[in-house]
Amino acid sequence: MNTSTPDVQTLVVIGNGMVGHHCVEQLVERGALGRYRIEVFSEEPLRAYDRVHLSEYFAGRDAESLALGEASLYLTPGVTLHLGVPVLEIDRERREVITANGSLAYDKLVLATGSYPFVPPIEGAEGDSRLVYRTLADLDTIRAAAAQARRGVVVGGGLLGLEAANALKSLGLDAHVVEFAPRLMPVQLDDQGGQALKARIEALGVGVHLSKATQSISSGAEYRYRMNFAGEDFLETDLIVFSAGIRPQDALARQCGLELGARGGVAIDGQCLTSDADIFAIGECAAWNGSIFGLVAPGYQMARSVAAQLCGEDADPFIGADMSTKLKLLGVDVGSIGDAQGALPGARSYRFIDEASSSYRRLVVSADGKQALGAVLVGDNSYYDTLLQYVQNGIKLPADPASLILPAGEGAPALGADALPATATVCSCHNVSKGAICSAIDSGCTDVAGVKACTRAASGCGGCAALLKQVVEHELSARGVAVDKSLCEHFAYTRQELYALVRVEGIETFEEVLAKHGRGHVGCEICKPAIGSILASCWNRPIQDPWLVPLQDTNDTFMANMQKNGTYSVVPRIPGGEITPEGLIAIGEVAKKYRLYTKITGGQRIDLFGAQLHELPDIWGELIAAGFETGHAYGKSTRTVKSCVGSTWCRYGVQDSVKMALDIENRYKGLRSPHKLKFAVSGCTRECAEAQSKDVGVIATEKGWNLYVCGNGGMRPRHAELFATDLDDETLIRYIDRFLMFYIRTADKLQRTSVWRESLEGGLDYLKAVIIDDSLGLAEELEAQMQLVVDRYECEWANAIQDPEKLKRFRTFVNDGRGDPDIRFIDERGQRRPLRADEAGLISLVEEVV
């Protein structure tokens, strides 16, 4: 039956979980197919999937998206995956594995059978009172059981138990956790950490019952089952999920007589070799030094070691593994590092407890106070990366170790990338050290993506992504690598250079820019919108014209702002914030008709949220009929001109700020720019319009207008600077024309006026010279450019709804009139808002009850 050539041996891998799959991946990568034909057997009917993110299956992820790696791996000649084919026996004498479909001879064998959930022997535990949480099939069973249930209980308050409780909650059940120990996560946390976690989890509406051992399960009165604890104590529920720990899946090893660990599991040595020299065991079925490692990282470590040995390479011996973990359970951050409970001799602790927010942090240090040994975190994992590095790499603690866990004004103190030794592990999933990252950079990687591709760092659980970025950036600048100014891989130019090329050559399409000055024929999501913006700044053609559509980010494409659930917000322009009662009523009626969430913005406009794609044309049809125009809230463009009521109504106002605000907004409303633009006009120095926080601020004086430029709000607020004083209306507009066009011409992609101003050599004086004194002789040209944009202004929505071809784009589905059935809302304070994932089940429950 084995027809392969004699020098190709047969390697059988039993188990296609995360570890078994990683082993096959590593084998193929290291060239094992030159020596072996690889036969993989999987009991489950599915290819290896990501068990770490299993719970996301309930939040809407499908089995396919949880699958690991490329399916094509198992289509590689020489690799065969037998799905849904359990191995029944191993005949070590004949060196054969026996399955229901026949037997197969092996030369080398790798056991990667993993573990199974432990269900304590409890009387009455069967059917829906005996569910487990391990495979996708288990989750399907739980989902089916939950459909007829109101309450669900998880037995076991460890990592997986809390995940399971979260899953029950997301299915809409009243969820409870029952734990035998006096605290949650007894292995990873200490008492106070357990308390803080309990408080947080209870606050989320999950019941927590500690120090409870289930003696038996009987029929319930109010719910289906009754869990009887010691004494009279009991809890009723409709279904029970056991998550009381795992046991190594060592049945095959027992059957074929391999040596086992003291507490089960296939005994292995440092080479992951079992008592049979042709059989390896890796992952959760293997016992090293009597211990089972229930995390994916140690399993991966074993898989790499075995793959290397089978390919004739030297492999580092397995010498145990770090069991530190960082998790988000039910949205609560939990971290456990090293000796979390201070069990090592002489260990001392620093603790920070915040009862108000149920946060807890503990740092365990050595007797001499110089080394960090472990840590516990509940409530905030931003401290995790730094503490892990201190513990793992024996970095000398600062004089005041408490500072590492105390709240600092700006969040956790970061350990500088330069403080890490070369041996420091940055990515524990793929075992990548800082030294390996440095070598990758030395051998030519010039960015995070390159280092990631080369070392696989941050491609496992992803928890080290922030640290990786820090290390890469630090190392690059240490090597004096000049930051590449290329827009992207398609254009070796800056935005400014491309702007000049577009203007000088009069180019109006992306294809022409790409053909003349770029590479390839597709572009990407960096250069397309950037060039789309340049074309708009220069020529102001209707954004829905077919050759411009593929360039735009979704907001510009659909002329509305995409929000988190895929719906859009609609913002009609309200120039200067001035609006008639009829206008307000019209907006109100549209909002009511389409059930849009309505909010008045900081820029004196009204935001309407929650519209689906196919509703946008109707909504805009009605708004346009009522006299509104698009507000360009979706573009890097002129947004609002805020104003006070000025001399018209205000007893202090010295100029008509509303009229000026209207003039400015109407002049620049179609202008696209590197970043969004905001303006304000105040009628006197009391500054009710807050003009000094805007890109362009105008404040009335007795003699005219004072002009301020380059201010902004946002993350890094900057006050605008006084640019010119006591201007008449005409000069004011002329200066603003020149200023804006000069900014558009010279700023970088997505650069605010404030950041552009900081980077201007010669500072404000230079800017004044260019704009006011026309030192570059550009004034006339800048004004002419602005005039072209102004003359070509057209309401983009009015343009789109006149054109049936353009409207075709606004269909949720091209072949079906329905809306997106996954978009769901919930009422809050009298309006609709998006339903959160964790509320999905709750609603269906409410609907059922009603």
Added chain:
Amino acid sequence: MIEASLQRNEVRGRWQAVCRREDLVPNSGVVAWVSNIQVALFYLKGEEGDQLFAVQNHDPLAQANVIGRGIVGHLGGNLVIASPLYKQHYRLEDGSCLEYPEQKLRVWPVRLQGDVVEVGVE
């Protein structure tokens, strides 16, 4: 012995007509409703002729049905779609995510029969 049951690139099911060529947007995406699944269709017109791709519309990271509204791009030799919400890149060819290798979009075979767009469904 036993054959692997993974043959993703072959159509074992049937071709289903979902829309017409003029419903597609050149160099961008649209979304079709195919047997209760939301499928994003991307239509690329290039020097080597036209190319069609069908991938799942559900963005697994943002948990919203938006992939069809992203920008098509070319990165490091891969044709990709950038999620419009958080900008991860997925290869149009096989749906794999460049930033998060464990994430993957489902892909379907898709073809033009004359002016009719057909998706291979199981």
